[in-house]
Amino acid sequence: MCGIFGAVNSGLSNEQLMKAGKSLQHRGPDEIGLYIDQHVALGSQRLKIVGIESGKQPFFSDDKGIKLVFNGEIYNYQILKKELESAGYHFRLNCEGEVLLHLYEEYKMDMFCRIDGQFALAIYDAEEEKLYIGRDSVGICPAYFLIQGSACYFASEIKALASMVQRKMEINPQSLYEQFTYWTTLEERSIFKDVCQVPKASYVEINSNGQYEIYQYQKFSDYDHSILFKNIEEIKEVIEKSMKEAISKRIMCDSGVKWGMYLSGGLDSTIIFKLLDSMDIKKFPIYSISFKRKGIDESAYQKLACSNQIQNYHVVEIDDNKLIDNIQNTLHHCEAPLYKFGAVPMYILSKEARKDGTKFVLSGEGADEIFYGYDIYKETLLRKYLSKNNYSEIRLKDIKHVVPPQNRNNKYMMQGYEQYYAASSVNLDDPLFCIRPRIEASSIIYKYFNEELRKEIDRENLDKAIKTHYKAENSLKMLKQCQKVEMDNLLAGYLLSIQGDRVLMANSVEGRYPFLDNELISLAYSIPDYLKLHGYNEKYILKETFSGILPKQIVRRNKFQYSTPGRELIHNKFEFFEEYLTKAACEECGLFDYKLVKDLLEDRNMAITTDMLLVFIVTTHMFYKIFQKWAG
Structure with a gap:
């Protein structure tokens, strides 16, 4: 992985381009590559994993009319190389970037449908006088752009944009509301005014006048390959085979490159670990987080999961002091406020991996989305059931299945969940049906904005626009629609970005995700829903497939939500957080109503949404001070 950056029609100097590269050095400390001419400036901060000796960027066509920089891994680049050689292309290098360059020459923008990998890339075509920026289909690698007149700037991270344009970033209140309410900003919006992100599974075309169009090259329904299975045993065999292939692709690297894996103790990461063991791949480090709480x-x-490899096992114990010590750096790299402090331990863990010399890690993200592991899938079924039955007769019996195990014996929490589901909307035609309770609960943030900003936030039209966005594929069945929404919002907008790429690459460590293999996603899509969510038993077919190699305690274990303290940490360490919750902090940032923030701080209500809201407000104020320094 790398950090990429550059500009078209900008007049950037070599010194300015170097400065932008320095702001991304954490993404690629091994090598910097720069190119400038009268039309385009391109740069790359490289983390060497594949093509160590031959992969220096940028890449150029023979006549230098086409130029390319990219970030990521192309798992099928050797296959693509053979196809292109058969078409008459000649290769001087054995690296992914040269393959991508010729792939563009042969197929233009149809190239994206042929790539199997995780990537963000930028191509400048001098003949067309156009810049193209594209991202992978699930949204692992980031890419942002900013247009000023006819000049266009792009980068892997927003701080590099701020460095190039020499301008302080300004938060967009509507995008901030959207970020908290929907867990992400949708389409090309970011939380900053004028800064756009390239959506996943899309590319942007920018002409010499600074006008742009965004094109989606893959829709969610494209995963439907209509695979037919004879029986459950065949499904299990195909899942195991596909998982092993996905893992084999993702340990691709040059010799001498050290890699490892993250192990949470949950089902998904344990499956990856046990499959590596069954493939006789054993000599790699394991990294885990433990909590004093x-x-x-x-x-x-x-x-329990890694009992036979305890000698290569690294555990980072997290306490309140470690969280406090690392919040500022985490926010700098996440480039957004936090709803929870969960990204902070992940930042600390990647620091440990890098200290150990590891350049990339395997991780279990994606399994909950494609095999229906989250409670939201159960909630969706429950709410559908509630809409057709007498609520009072079934509430306790069924609600317990969607409440985290640690809360089921707390009568106050159970009453809160009952009230939550009783009050939630039951419009089954709503394309956002699955997250409607989350939206209704999270939209409380609106009243905490100051009076002036509340006038700028058009909640009704925003919700209509988002519903229209999802109605494009409203032929999807309810759980498939839920999966699409989760993959767009929670996965791409949070888990792979704020809690994934940003905190991994902050310490020059790349994340690779076997469960997000394109073929595996298509396979899971074709498996009947009742085998993924069997009653209220989540990831049923995944458990059945690997029960023979997994510890029984992990197979039978209820889904455990990765958690960190929120409000409790703020109150326990108030001397650290106090300056970000004062009237002066509210006035300096200019977003939130101090009186309401003060009331929120004093409110001891332990509701999940208010806990997240307090964390979001305090980290917004912290982040405000951080991004003010980027342009300097």
């Missing part, structure tokens, strides 16, 4: 600690399950 016992209610959120999973270390017992981590030890």
Whole structure:
């Protein structure tokens, strides 16, 4: 992986381009590559994993009319290389970038449908006088752009944009509302005014006048390959085979490159670990997080999962002081406020991996989306059931299945969940049906904005626009629609970005995700829904497939939500957070109503949404001070 950056029609100097590269050095400390002419400036900060000796960027066509920089891994580049050689292309280098360059020459923008990998790339075509920026289909690698007149700037991270344009970033209140309410800003919006992100599975075409169009090269329904299975045993065999192939692709690297894996103690990462063991791949480090707070600690399950490789096992224990010490750096790299402090331990963990010399890690993200592991899938079924039955007769019996195990014996929490589901909308035609309770609860943030900003936030039209966006594929069945929404919002907008790429690459570590293999996603799409969510038993077919190699305690374990303290940490360490919750902080940032923030701080209501809201407000104020320094 790398950090890419550049500009068209900007007049950037070599010194300015170098400065932008320095702001991304954490993404690629091994090598910097720069190119400038009268039309385009391109740069790359490279983390060397594949093509160590031959992969220096940028890449150029023979006549230098086409130029390319990219970030990521192309798992099928050797296959593509053979196809292109058969078409008459000649290769001087054995690296992914040269393959991508010729792929563009042969197929233009149809190239994206042929790539199997995780990537963000930028191509400047001098003959067309156009810049193209594209991203992978699930949204692992980031890409942003900013247009000023006819000049266009792009980068892997927003701080590099700020460096190039020499301009302070300004938060867009409507996007901030959207970020908290929907867990992401949709389409090309970012939380900053004028800064756009390239959506996943899309590319942007920018002409010499600074006008742009965004094109989606893959829709969610394209995963439907209509695979037919004879029986459950065949499904299990195909899942195991596909998982092994996905893992084999993702350990691709040059010799001498050290890699490892993250082990949470949950089902998904344990499957990856046990499959590596069955493939006789054993000599790699394992990295895990433990917590001093016992209610959120999973270390017992981590030890159970990797009992035969304990000698290469690294555990980072997290306490309140470590969280406090690392919040500022985490926010700098996440480039957004946090709803939870969950990204902070992940930042600390990647720091440990990098200290150990590891350049990339395998991780289990994606399994909950494609095999229906989250409670939201159960909630969707429950709410559909509630809409057709007498609520009072079934509430306790069924609601317990969607409440986290640690809360089921708390009568106050159970009453809160009952009230939550009783009050939630039951319009089954709503394309956002699955997250409607989350939207209704999270939209409380609106009243905390100051009076002036509330006038700028058009909630009704925003919701209509988002519903229209999802109605484009409204022929999807309810759980498939839920999967699409989760993959767009929670996965791409949070888990792979704020809690994934940003905190991994902050320490020059790349994340690779076997469960997000394109073929595996298509396979899971074709498996009947009842085999993924069997009653209220999540990831049923995944458990059945791997029950023979997994510890029984992990197979039978209820889904455990990765958690970190929020409000409790703020109150326990108030001397650290106090300056960000004062009237002066509210006035300096100019977003939130101090009186309401003060009331929120004093409110001891332990509701999940208010906990997230307090974390979001305090980290917004912290982040405000951080991004003010980027342009300098």
